[in-house]
Amino acid sequence: MSALGNKKLFTPGPLGVSLTTRQALLKDLGSRDTEFINTVSFIRQKLLDIAGVSSHSFTCVPMQGSGTFAVEAVLTTTVPRTNGKVLVLENGAYGKRIGQILKVLGVENTVLSFDEDKSIDVGVVKDHLRKDSLYTNVSIVHCETSAGVFNPVSKIGALVKKYIPDAYYFVDAMSSFGAVPLDLEDSNVHFLVSSANKCLEGVPGFSYAIAHKESLLQCKGRARSMSLDLVGQYEGLSKNGQFRFTPPTHTMLAFKQALIEHEEEGGVVGRANRYKKNNAILKDGMKKFGFKELVNDNDQGYIITSYHYPKNSNFNFQDFYARLNDKDQVIYPGKVTTADCFRIGNIGHLYPEDMTNLISCIEEVCRDMNMSLPLVE
Structure with missing residues (x-):
């Protein structure tokens, strides 16, 4: 052993983490402790820095639970209750999961499927959007770890901006954020999600959405879930720096240390x-x-x-x-x-x-x- x-x-x-990250778990803090509130603030700002976006245009909204919780939070929060329709681009299990979530939510969607061992075909997506542009949201997985494929997020983002400029573009960057460069603004990304225990090497326990602030606020009142309401979570954090419900305190303390080590590595x-x-x-x-x-x-x-x-x-x-x-x-x-x-x-x-x-x-x-x-x- x-x-x-x-x-x-x-x-x-789940992934292995450093000894120093594990050691950061050993401290007990209350959810309303000033040190913990400052930790949450540090994490939110540092994730925006890693994303390469400003706090003026974007915000970071942490969510309790695994990465899938953040995926569902974005979907339940951003799709309009009336005439909402999502285009799901999938070439693996995690794209399929987005379709499954939408089915459970009762949201109209079209799943455009591609071979699991190949990147999503930009030409096929372009042809589809020329024929059908009645979408309010488009989703894609950046790194589809079913096989290990990288998908052309920026090129698809350009198509979304050209053919359905009012649609929200959502990127599941669960296994890429923090280690695969992506220019969110240049790629027309409105919402991106990832998890603590991926490329940033924290321990499992929470996920987060990097959200275009104006787009997020436009979604107030849409959520089909109380606990997964990104706008509600954002408003709570903005009000007093606290989670609405019990936060993953130890996990976030470890994540702060992981972010420090990420920066030290370059x-x-x-x-x-x-x-x-x-x-x-x-x-x-x-x-x-x-x-x-x-x-x-x-x-x-x-x-x-x-x-x-x-x-x-x-x-x-x-x-x-x-x-x-x-x-x-x-x-x-x-x-x-x-x-x-x-x-x-x-x-x-x-x-x-x-x-x-x-x-x-x-x-x-x-x-x-x-x-x-x-x-x-």
């Missing part, structure tokens, strides 16, 4: 550079072993990489997974519906030496399973 009994998590989340660029190095080591090692990637280089990002099951009679994913887990190396099963594959993440508190060790462990496991390397199709 690793130091402190922790395994290395090569997953899209912000978005510094974090991206480490993840890119991690990804390069993974891809090089797996290629030498003969594992085949699911996504081509043009569509794939550096957050998580999917690999086809090898065509080897001795390969069994559950056995492969268990043997790696016994070595404290935790990978993830695939989430695409069209191929048998598994996923390996490069994000969280992982460094190049961790990736090198993972590659060594994979080599040992393959040989223990009587799989000769390199693999032969």
